[in-house]
Amino acid sequence: MAEVVNAIYRQLIPRWHTSRKLELMLPKGTALTMKPSADVTDDYRIAHKKLLWKEGRTASSAIELFSSLILSEQKDDVEFEETRRFLSENFRDKSKAVSQIVSPDLKKIDVSNSYTINKDRVIGFIAALKKILKYFPRDALSWHDLSFYYMVLGEREKSERSMYIAHSMHRSHPFLARSYARLLIHNDDPEKAVSILRRTGEVKNRPELLSADIAIRSKFNIGNIDISAARKLLSIYKDHPSMISELSAGLGTLEVENGALKKSKKILSLCVESPTENTIAQLEWLRQQHDIVIPEYDYDIRSIEADAIHSFHEGEYKKCRDTLMMLHRFQPFSDLPLVDAGYISMFVLDNPGYLISNKEYFSGDVVKSFMGVNNYIVSKMQLGDTSNIDIELMGLQKLIRDDRERAVFSATVGMYLYLAGFIDEGRKKYNDASEYFRKTRNDFSLSVSLTYQGMVEKSLGLNTARDILERAVKEAKKVSESPELLEKANRELETLVNKGDKPGQNTFSSNISQ
Amino acid sequence: MPSRSILGFTTTSGWEITDALNNKLGTGGHFCVRYLARSRDGVVGFLKAMDLSHAIGDLHRLQATVDEYLFERDILDYCKGLKLNRVVTPLDAGEIIVPSFAPPLNKVYYVIFEKAEDSLRGAHFEASGPKWLPAFKALHHVAIGIEQLHSTGIAHQDIKPSNVLAFQEEQYKISDLGRVVDSEGKSPFKNTHFPGDHTYKPIEMFYGHASLDFLDRKSCDLYMLGGLAYYIIESVPINASVNNEATLIDGHVRRRTYSDALPVLVSAYATVMNRFYDTCQAKFGEKIAKLLYKVVFETCNPDISVRGCPGKVDKSIRLSPRRYVGMFANIVRAATIYSVDK
Numbered sequence: 001m002a003e004v005v006n007a008i009y010r011q012l013i014p015r016w017h018t019s020r021k022l023e024l025m026l027p028k029g030t031a032l033t034m035k036p037s038a039d040v041t042d043d044y045r046i047a048h049k050k051l052l053w054k055e056g057r058t059a060s061s062a063i064e065l066f067s068s069l070i071l072s073e074q075k076d077d078v079e080f081e082e083t084r085r086f087l088s089e090n091f092r093d094k095s096k097a098v099s100q101i102v103s104p105d106l107k108k109i110d111v112s113n114s115y116t117i118n119k120d121r122v123i124g125f126i127a128a129l130k131k132i133l134k135y136f137p138r139d140a141l142s143w144h145d146l147s148f149y150y151m152v153l154g155e156r157e158k159s160e161r162s163m164y165i166a167h168s169m170h171r172s173h174p175f176l177a178r179s180y181a182r183l184l185i186h187n188d189d190p191e192k193a194v195s196i197l198r199r200t201g202e203v204k205n206r207p208e209l210l211s212a213d214i215a216i217r218s219k220f221n222i223g224n225i226d227i228s229a230a231r232k233l234l235s236i237y238k239d240h241p242s243m244i245s246e247l248s249a250g251l252g253t254l255e256v257e258n259g260a261l262k263k264s265k266k267i268l269s270l271c272v273e274s275p276t277e278n279t280i281a282q283l284e285w286l287r288q289q290h291d292i293v294i295p296e297y298d299y300d301i302r303s304i305e306a307d308a309i310h311s312f313h314e315g316e317y318k319k320c321r322d323t324l325m326m327l328h329r330f331q332p333f334s335d336l337p338l339v340d341a342g343y344i345s346m347f348v349l350d351n352p353g354y355l356i357s358n359k360e361y362f363s364g365d366v367v368k369s370f371m372g373v374n375n376y377i378v379s380k381m382q383l384g385d386t387s388n389i390d391i392e393l394m395g396l397q398k399l400i401r402d403d404r405e406r407a408v409f410s411a412t413v414g415m416y417l418y419l420a421g422f423i424d425e426g427r428k429k430y431n432d433a434s435e436y437f438r439k440t441r442n443d444f445s446l447s448v449s450l451t452y453q454g455m456v457e458k459s460l461g462l463n464t465a466r467d468i469l470e471r472a473v474k475e476a477k478k479v480s481e482s483p484e485l486l487e488k489a490n491r492e493l494e495t496l497v498n499k500g501d502k503p504g505q506n507t508f509s510s511n512i513s514q
Numbered sequence: 515m516p517s518r519s520i521l522g523f524t525t526t527s528g529w530e531i532t533d534a535l536n537n538k539l540g541t542g543g544h545f546c547v548r549y550l551a552r553s554r555d556g557v558v559g560f561l562k563a564m565d566l567s568h569a570i571g572d573l574h575r576l577q578a579t580v581d582e583y584l585f586e587r588d589i590l591d592y593c594k595g596l597k598l599n600r601v602v603t604p605l606d607a608g609e610i611i612v613p614s615f616a617p618p619l620n621k622v623y624y625v626i627f628e629k630a631e632d633s634l635r636g637a638h639f640e641a642s643g644p645k646w647l648p649a650f651k652a653l654h655h656v657a658i659g660i661e662q663l664h665s666t667g668i669a670h671q672d673i674k675p676s677n678v679l680a681f682q683e684e685q686y687k688i689s690d691l692g693r694v695v696d697s698e699g700k701s702p703f704k705n706t707h708f709p710g711d712h713t714y715k716p717i718e719m720f721y722g723h724a725s726l727d728f729l730d731r732k733s734c735d736l737y738m739l740g741g742l743a744y745y746i747i748e749s750v751p752i753n754a755s756v757n758n759e760a761t762l763i764d765g766h767v768r769r770r771t772y773s774d775a776l777p778v779l780v781s782a783y784a785t786v787m788n789r790f791y792d793t794c795q796a797k798f799g800e801k802i803a804k805l806l807y808k809v810v811f812e813t814c815n816p817d818i819s820v821r822g823c824p825g826k827v828d829k830s831i832r833l834s835p836r837r838y839v840g841m842f843a844n845i846v847r848a849a850t851i852y853s854v855d856k
Contacts, residue, residue: 019781022764043712059749060639067754068713071720073768096789097748097755106762107785132784138817141763141781170777 004305004327004340005312005320006482010285011215011253012246012278013185014178016331018148019141020108021115024330025276044068050079059091063098070101109145114329117152117361125149140166144179151333154368156187159333172200174208181212186333188401190220204229207237211247218254225254234270241273249279256290265294272297281305288313289481304330308337317348317484328361335369338362342375347448348484350491352379364392370399374412378452381415389416404445407436411449418456426456427464447475447485451492458496469493515567516612516622517547527606528554529626531561551626559605559626566619581702583623586692588700589668590625593691596666600659602627602679602689627689630679637680638746646798646854647846649746652678652686654842656742659688660735661835667697669731672710673738675745697728713751714738717779717816720757723772733821733833740813740838743806748793752814755786779816787811798854805845809838 017024049065066083069075087102109128110116116125129146132139143166150159160183167173167180177200184193193216203209203226210230217225230251237244248270255264268286271279272294284306286292287299302310304327311320324341331337338361345354355362355376364373373396377389393413400406414429430453437446454469469492476485524530533550549561564583566576587607594603606626613620631637634652638644656678663670670677672693679689693709695701703709707724708716716737718724744752759782760767760775767778790810794803815821822832 019763019778043708045711045713058640060635063749063751064713067751068711070754071713071751071757091749095749096793097750097786100789101750101754101758104758104762106759132788135788136780136784138820139781139784140777142784166777170773173774173777176777 002312002340002343002482004324004336005308007285008289008481009219009257010282010289011219012211012250012282013215013219014182014212015276015278016148016179016182016186016333018110018115018145019175020106020110020145024114025278044072046072046074046077053079053083057086059087062086062091067101112329114326115152115332117329117332117366119153119366122149122152126153138169140169140173140176143169144176147179147183148333151183151186159183160187167196172202174200174202174206177209178212181216185216190216190222194222205233207233207244207247211250214247214250214254218250227251227254234267238270241270242276245271245273245275245279247271249275249282253282253286256286256292261292265292268292268294269296275301277303277305281309284309308340312344317344321345321349321354325358325361335367335372338367339369339371339375342372342379346375346379346382347451347488350488352382355379356383356385364395368399370396370401370405371408373399374408378412378415381419384419386416386419403436404440404442407433408445408449410436411452415452415456418460423460423462427453443475443478444482444485447472447479447489450475451485451489454489454496455492458492466493466496469496515547515565516615516620517563517565517567519612519614520563520610520622520624521549523610523612525551525606525608525610525624525626527608529559529561529606532558550629553605557605558629560629561624561626563610564623570619578702580623582692585700585702586694587623587625589691589694589696593663593666593668596662598659598662598666600655600662600687601691602630602687628681630681630687630689632680633676633689634678634680634686634742634746635675639675639749647849648680648684650842650846650849650854651684652680653739653743653746654839654846655686656688657739657835657839657842660739661839663688663694664732664735664835667728669695669697669728670710670735670738671695671703671708671731672714673735673742674711674714675742678742695728695731708734710734710738713753714741715753716818717753717756717814718772718818720753720768721770721772721775721779723818729829729833732835733818736813736822736833736835736838739835740810744790744810744814747797747806748790752786752810756782756814756816759783759785776817783814783816798849799852802845802848802852802854805841805848809841809845813838 015025046065046068049061049068052061053065062083065079066087069077069080069083074080084102087098091098109125116122126146126149129142129149132142133146136142143162147159147162147166150162163180163183167176170176177197180196181193184190184196194213197203197209197213197216200209203213210226210233214225214230217223230247234244234248234251248267252264252268252271255267268283272283275283280301280303283294283297284299288309304323308320308323308327311323321341321344324337324344327337328341342355342362346352356379360366362372362376364376367373367376373392377392377396380386381389393416396412397409400409410429411433414426414433417429418426430449433449434446437449450468450472454465454472457465457468469489472489473486473493476489479485520531521534522531529551531549531551535548535550547563547565549563551559551561553559564579566579570576590604590607593601604625604627608624610622610624611620612622638649638652656673660670660673670688670691672690673688677688677690679687681687693703695703695709705726707726708719716734741752748755756779757768760778763782764778767775787807787810791803791807794806798806812822812824823834823837826832
């Protein structure tokens with residue numbers, strides 16, 4: 001359930017951002033460093049341009065010198081600031097192009113800090129990108145961004161088609177290949193994601209491609225991981241820490257999984273010098289799940305996902321939920337943060353009303369994944385609202401992708417049947433779900449399923465509620481990595497005891513604190 | 515230095531050196547001293563004398579400077595013979611002996627050119643209220659000049675505002691053949707990827723993509739022609755605009771290879787060209803804007819595989835300046851009809 005903040009295994013699956021928001025790949029406030037290169041041969045005729053500038057301070061001499069200093073990357077030159085100020089004061093209003101080089105400002109269609117999730121606005125972004133592509137069909141980054149926004153709307157086919165076009169123009173480009181791979185992970189096709197990375201022909205030569213390859217293979221158990229190539233690249237790029245940050249974090253995680261803690265710490269120490277936002281989240285996950293602390297790393301450097309993981313493990317569930325909502329706006333094509341936020345609200349914070357009052361995030365019209373829609377339907381039922389549930393359940397059924405989700409669906413249908421008065425049928429559905437979870441040794445889902453069944457039976461005043469909740473407590477005890485399960489099951493059991501084991505109210509919502 | 519001591523001298527061909535120009539600021543190429551000279555029949559010319567002062571004590575540099583001068587003189591002579599009317603060709607060339615210096619430093623090589631009214635830099639960029647029709651004519655004439663040079667196996671490699679000279683009656687010519695590369699490989703710069711001012715070089719060169727192939731040299735000239743049009747209208751070199759926009763998208767772009775940077779450059783170019791079209795439309799109306807946009811878009815495309823005439827597979831045809839001579843002629847015609855300067 002808490003697939004983001006309490007994942008059993010995490011790898012550095014590439015982030016996916018639009019071309020105009022690449023800064024989001026880095027921790028907030030991180031400055032990009034540009035090494036100026038000394039132009040000893042004066043290929044830009046800067047000495048001559050300085051003479052012209054000194055002789056007569058005109059707009060044209062300022063622009064010539066300023067442009068040459070920009071292009072030769074000599075921004076620390078005294079005359080750079082002097083000419084910039086001169087142009088800013090005297091010339092910028094006369095030409096947009098001059099203004100743009102004097103005070104650079106990236107033109108973005110989405111000006112929000114992360115991403116807008118408002119459907120109408122996203123449709124507007126798509127229209128704007130299509131307009132750009134009408135005139136610039138070879139602008140691969142606009143195709144890429146179009147793909148991103150289609151995915152935000154849940155238009156998977158259009159999204160993949162647009163990404164395919166972008167990628168076709170530059171097949172070995174790391175950014176496009178990584179984004180394409182991320183999209184394919186989202187579309188449940190990790191094998192193709194690995195194939196796209198391999199077909200660049202550069203996986204063994206480029207740390208950013210190999211890190212993605214290792215992450216996907218490791219997470220989805222695909223083929224062999226090329227550890228020796230990774231080690232080789234870590235050595236080659238040791239003087240470029242930002243390039244090997246994700247590769248070393250990924251490889252270090254593999255070593256942790258293999259139990260080689262000493263070796264893993266040595267490798268992980270390479271990723272901390274210039275970490276990406278994804279690396280920071282990985283380091284926090286390693287700290288929380290494996291007690292791996294890298295002495296050289298300053299854990300005060302945060303990323304949204306790292307914050308969410310941290311607050312969950314600190315038991316700060318409200319903060320965690322709010323951070324997950326931010327994480328959704330950070331990677332808006334993915335429902336996973338919403339699923340976690342929904343779980344925390346409904347189950348941990350006893351607040352299903354949060355999902356209903358934020359239906360612009362959680363309703364079935366917006367979320368696309370089975371678990372996301374399921375959370376919303378369960379929340380509605382928890383609040384006693386069974387209007388249109390049958391229709392919503394039919395929609396949910398279409399989203400089922402595997403047996404686990406089929407079992408969850410069975411439990412949700414069971415809840416509906418209980419509330420509709422079909423106690424035996426409801427119980428049977430819950431039992432089917434529990435049986436599946438028991439067989440597949442999914443203690444977490446079993447405990448959640450039993451807790452919900454106990455809650456609904458309790459609300460209906462059924463005598464079997466105690467037994468079910470006691471079983472839920474027993475199962476929750478097996479899931480030590482999710483203490484919130486036991487807390488919840490115990491809480492439900494305690495309220496049952498406090499009420500003297502008497503029949504409760506008629507509606508499910510009565511036991512839910514809002 | 516002898517080159518700075520020839521004021522008042524008269525060449526064997528009869529040119530009297532009458533005035534010294536401000537050598538700090540002048541155009542005319544590398545390592546030269548600039549004068550005005552008057553012929554016996556009263557024609558005033560611009561005299562460029564080779565200055566060896568920077569090379570004293572360094573025999574290789576001395577030799578290289580002399581070689582560069584001799585090559586430029588030969589190229590100019592060659593062009594003069596071909597009667598290229600859009601390229602500044604010499605009126606006279608030779609050497610002056612300065613008795614106060616010992617041989618071989620007593621010899622000053624010189625070339626005399628027709629004296630221009632101004633350069634495009636002075637006439638357009640320094641002017642308080644720039645006139646557009648003459649600027650478009652200049653672009654047309656530069657395009658013709660490039661075509662003339664290319665047809666004779668010469669790539670200019672340093673097209674920029676100060677190397678376009680303005681003569682009477684709004685006639686413009688390309689000057690400074692000191693950095694040219696020829697198809698026969700005689701140029702001292704034949705092994706230099708880009709001998710001109712790097713501010714104006716094709717954008718792929720900022721990302722390490724360069725070629726010594728003569729066809730690619732011609733592509734450079736075409737790029738600089740489009741870049742000149744952009745510069746005239748937007749008052750900024752196109753490389754500054756595109757690189758600036760690319761850096762906004764990807765702060766590390768200048769550290770990348772050409773193939774890694776290309777998608778960013780193309781996307782940045784789309785933004786820059788969009789802005790360029792808006793500027794052109796606001797200044798000149800839709801018809802001229804479309805033509806200008808087309809010229810710049812095709813000639814300055816960061817994607818070298820499609821630069822030039824769209825749809826032409828043969829690279830030499832795709833990169834021919836002929837198409838742009840015609841397009842600039844249309845721009846001049848339209849600017850005349852629509853009276854852009856009123």
